[in-house]
Amino acid sequence: MTRKEKENLTGLLNRFMENKAASEMARDIEKGDELFKSFPAPEPDEKVLSQIKDKIALTLKHRQTSYVIKRRIWMASGVAALLAISALLTFRTETRPTTKAPAVQIASAVWDGSDDADISVLKAEVQTMQNTLANVQVNDNTSTGSNLAENDLEMELIEIGSDIWKG
16 A cells, blocks of 8 residues: 555544554455455456357347347337238228218308208207206216205214213
8 A cells, every 4th residue: 555545544443443443454455455365366267258258249149139139029029010010091081971960961061052042050059958968967967966965964874873982
């Protein structure tokens, strides 16, 4: 250790413990460094290193080919899905009639003023829509009334439950 490294180590240890303990810890660390320098680690055999490198290269090659295969499968499935959807949309639009909806036809006829009989049909459709809307509103009102009855029943049950615990 250089002198600056020793000072840095001592300063760091002084932040966490007393001066005496910090200096003892710094000496122990210096002794450990000297022991590591005096007994270097043995070097691995070249044959073992080459075997490890071969295994790593084989694993990486397998992973790379696996990745390429998976990528190609995903791309092919995406293209197949795209083709299937486009074919479905193409055949579906060919079989679909291109006529306008009756309401659109009636509205355009009324706008053009070509036929007064169409106005009566349009009025009948409007009347049907109004009746449907009225029925929906009536159903909402009856369901609200049943909800009120359910709420009253719940309140009675809660009162009965609290009376049981009162004794």
